[in-house]
Amino acid sequence: MWPDRRLIDLFKTEFPIVLAPMAGVMDAELVIAVAEGGGLGSLPSAMLSPEKAREQVSLIRRRVKAPVNMNFFCHTPIELTAEADARWKHRLTGYYTEHRLDPAAPINAANRAPFDASFCEVVEQLKPEVVSFHFGLPEAALLKRVKAAGCLVISSATTVKEAVWLEQRGVDAVIAQGAEAGGHRGMFLTDKIAEQPGTFALVPQVADAVKVPVIAAGGIADGRGIAAAFALGASGVQIGTAYLRCPESTHTAAGRAALAEGRDDSTVITNVMTGRPARGVQNRLMREAGPISPDAPPFPHAATALSPLKAAAEKQGKVDFTNLWAGQAVAMGRELPAAELTRDLAKSALARLRQMAG
Incomplete structure (x- = not known):
């Protein structure tokens, strides 16, 4: 019982x-x-x-x-300012270039x-x-x-x-x-x-x-x-x-x-995936841009600019930009x-x- x-x-x-x-x-x-x-x-x-x-x-x-x-x-929704958007896209420029993506192309907002x-x-x-x-x-x-x-x-x-x-x-x-x-x-x-x-x-x-x-x-x-x-x-x-x-x-x-x-040390708390602190399995973006970055725009806007990168990497079988949320167990x-x-x-x-x- x-x-x-x-x-x-x-x-x-x-x-x-x-x-x-x-x-x-x-x-x-x-x-x-x-x-x-x-x-x-x-x-x-x-x-x-x-x-x-x-x-x-x-x-x-x-x-x-x-x-x-x-x-x-x-x-409480926070509006994405042009300044915050530009700062985040600038931080991601190298990844866009690597995957031959146009950072100026329209992207559906994170839902x-x-x-x-x-x-x-x-x-x-x-x-x-x-x-x-x-x-x-x-x-x-x-x-x-x-x-x-x-x-x-x-x-x-x-x-x-x-x-x-x-x-x-x-x-x-x-x-x-x-x-x-x-x-x-x-x-x-x-x-x-x-x-x-x-x-x-x-x-x-x-x-x-x-x-x-x-x-x-x-x-x-x-x-x-x-x-x-x-x-x-x-x-x-x-x-x-x-x-x-x-x-x-x-x-x-x-x-x-x-x-x-x-493993027990595989996860970190990060804000670079969505703009809000969350724990997940560490990936390339978390290692290179975070895990906590002042450049990440507020929730959920960080995820918007990441979506083309996530899709491109996943086509190659990689999780470089995928939020693998998971706990320490x-x-x-x-x-x-x-x-x-x-x-x-x-x-x-x-x-x-x-x-x-x-």
Whole structure:
């Protein structure tokens, strides 16, 4: 038995395991597989159009009778100035020349939209059991509508202060995202990367500070990590990196190969891929232009100028400009079907918890 069933009872899942929403490398298939394995599947929706989001959720609903989490971003959009754009393109000039690309050619803007009224209408229509947010919460009126639709609301906190802020605004659970976690930092009350605590330090302090269930995220990739999260006061875990090499993920062959070669020191926190701090497997651009660069324009504009370079390199089987978001436990990923992996994670965690209980 799980020592804390609050998250299981809240989400009505078999196991207290949440699939981290990983935009760009997954779709409904991974959500479905994790749901079939007993976890909470999360659909990353920040890069989807409302129409595509409806299509994906409809596919999930047809395939599994399980709760679903739709995930959205809540960043405040920052306009790209001509000066910032020129500075970034100048920094990338050598790469454009190398790949024989025209830096003056028109490029589609990076699509990472914050939660707005149109997305809220989608939520009201689809009524996902859970809605999760990254970079804080939407404005109060939109949040009220999400709750009125009957959805549970969860969001990421990277500090105790952020966790308390979220609880004060009515979230049903807090995701405590340690510095080990892959992908974008969920930070929204601070921009000080150097002060971000790790999972082992963050989770117990958040658990002490809030009354709602805490979901531990960052560096958790096996039963030992899950058991440790419960020992620290968590009611569940959010796992992403461990699923990246599952057959249901949409990673390219080159991306999978890079992940398979990952070690404990392979990932870094960088801003050069999107303009916002995120942890991923170090690639050529991170090494040569970062990992943190003052030349990177604000989120998500850095990704726009990189898109032609990413496409050109990937045609050559390279990931020089590909954002391979992954956490520090990247070496612990396994090539297992996601449903099987979910059940194995839960089984090994319960065995470890029984062992700890004596």
